[in-house]
């Protein structure tokens with residue numbers, strides 16, 4: 548698959564603050580590429596440089612073979628951008644904004660279709676200043692897509708949306724990807740990253756700490772599984788902690804929680820069976836992308 552975005556050694560500082568220390572990444576055609584990281588990691592600065600909205604201090608960027616800074620006008624026709632701080636004049640109505648933006652492009656998307664797809668049809672005549680935060684957010688997504696871009700950069704796509712609107716937006720984005728658009732998605736939501744992204748870059752303190760599929764990142768963090776159960780009869784800890792596949796055991800009330808490697812479940816159930824103990828309410832908790840995030844970046848995802 549050809550690369551649509553290539554970033555090498557990106558570096559950007561604001562006065563005395565280094566926002567991006569060293570970011571290199573490649574986005575392939577047709578993929579949804581996620582950028583994940585704690586607050587202040589440099590995600591927005593990186594995508595603003597990719598979109599040509601900021602000039603890097605160092606490093607090279609190409610988007611569809613163009614230099615985002617030098618070839619800005621040319622790139623605008625191929626790139627749709629939804630950024631965190633997007634704002635429109637308060638009196639501009641939803642349909643007017645979409646029609647206006649569509650008129651900037653040689654081959655725009657069907658703006659009415661986008662308006663319907665994003666649940667804004669009944670707000671067509673509502674002024675921007677009267678929209679709720681979630682409606683403004685949906686309009687900014689529609690405006691990013693109205694030019695029929697080859698590449699779309701979406702920064703915090705669903706922040707501020709309720710769970711249903713968030714799921715509807717995910718479906719819309721999957722539809723956009725199916726039509727061949729390459730998408731770069733900055734997100735704080737692990738569920739969103741897992742559901743939508745083919746690959747993810749984890750950024751921490753201005754550097755890329757890992758690039759992988761969501762499953763690959765989880766695996767890379769080598770997080771153990773946890774086996775929780777209520778023993779039908781008392782069990783002594785050492786029967787389980789002495790197993791080579793088990794690394795720890797804690798108790799939560801009546802529940803026993805055993806952590807260990809991939810084989811721990813097998814080993815634990817064998818010991819239980821041998822001791823005629825039934826594991827009631829047995830549950831295996833797998834590692835999550837969120838745990839991988841915490842382990843790889845040392846930070847917590849912002850739950851906004």
Ligand SMILES: Nc1ncnc2c1ncn2[C@@H]1O[C@H](COP(=O)(O)OP(=O)(O)OP(=O)(O)O)[C@@H](O)[C@H]1O
Nearest residue numbers: 561564565566584585586587588589590591592593
């Ligand atoms: N215009 C600016 N002037 C000065 N410092 C800035 C500016 N924009 C961002 N920064 C700083 O640069 C660093 C990276 O910011 P950036 O917005 O790129 O991070 P982020 O990963 O997108 O964060 P968030 O998840 O909170 O949106 C932060 O420390 C931020 O305070």
